[in-house]
Amino acid sequence: MNTHFLFANRYKKIGWILFIPSLILGFVLFFSKYDFDNHFKMNVFALFSDNVLSKPTYFTFEENGVLDEIILIFIIVGAILIGFSKTKNEDEFISKIRYESLVWATYFNFGLMIVATLFIYGFQYLNVLLANVFAMLLFFIIRFHYMIYKLNKSLKDDE
Numbered sequence: 001m002n003t004h005f006l007f008a009n010r011y012k013k014i015g016w017i018l019f020i021p022s023l024i025l026g027f028v029l030f031f032s033k034y035d036f037d038n039h040f041k042m043n044v045f046a047l048f049s050d051n052v053l054s055k056p057t058y059f060t061f062e063e064n065g066v067l068d069e070i071i072l073i074f075i076i077v078g079a080i081l082i083g084f085s086k087t088k089n090e091d092e093f094i095s096k097i098r099y100e101s102l103v104w105a106t107y108f109n110f111g112l113m114i115v116a117t118l119f120i121y122g123f124q125y126l127n128v129l130l131a132n133v134f135a136m137l138l139f140f141i142i143r144f145h146y147m148i149y150k151l152n153k154s155l156k157d158d159e
Contacts, residue, residue, distance in 0.1 A: 009088055012085035015077075017078070025071055026072070039067045041063055046062050046064075076134055076137070079138060083141045094148070097151065101147060105137075109136040109139055113128075
């Protein structure tokens with residue numbers, strides 16, 4: 001079986017270590033309306049910057065609080081490591097479940113995006129777009145692990 005696009009199984013644990021705390025911290029800070037930009041301020045390189053009440057700038061350095069960027073990167077990297085690390089017993093059937101879960105997550109995610117586009121407007125739509133950055137990975141992880149759980153449960157029931 002061809003699995004050279006998957007990470008080794010040991011990376012799944014690293015993914016969970018990055019993903020769970022970052023996701024919880026991200027939700028807590030997001031729903032508490034916490035001002036991310038007051039922490040971890042540093043000069044960062046910006047390909048493009050368009051701040052309120054100023055001209056757009058290109059290829060400059062500017063001071064920015066990077067806490068939100070760090071959390072989002074940890075969520076994405078963690079989710080990729082969880083979703084695309086081999087299982088302990090990776091076989092053709094697991095690959096089929098992985099493929100079907102990825103297709104299902106894609107359809108589900110874009111279905112939700114269509115609904116959000118039709119019914120959510122203004123700045124709240126930007127929150128939907130932000131959530132969409134990692135939502136498909138989250139849907140994939142949930143579906144894939146649920147299907148693996150069902151498979152393992154059915155195998156135990158057959159014994």
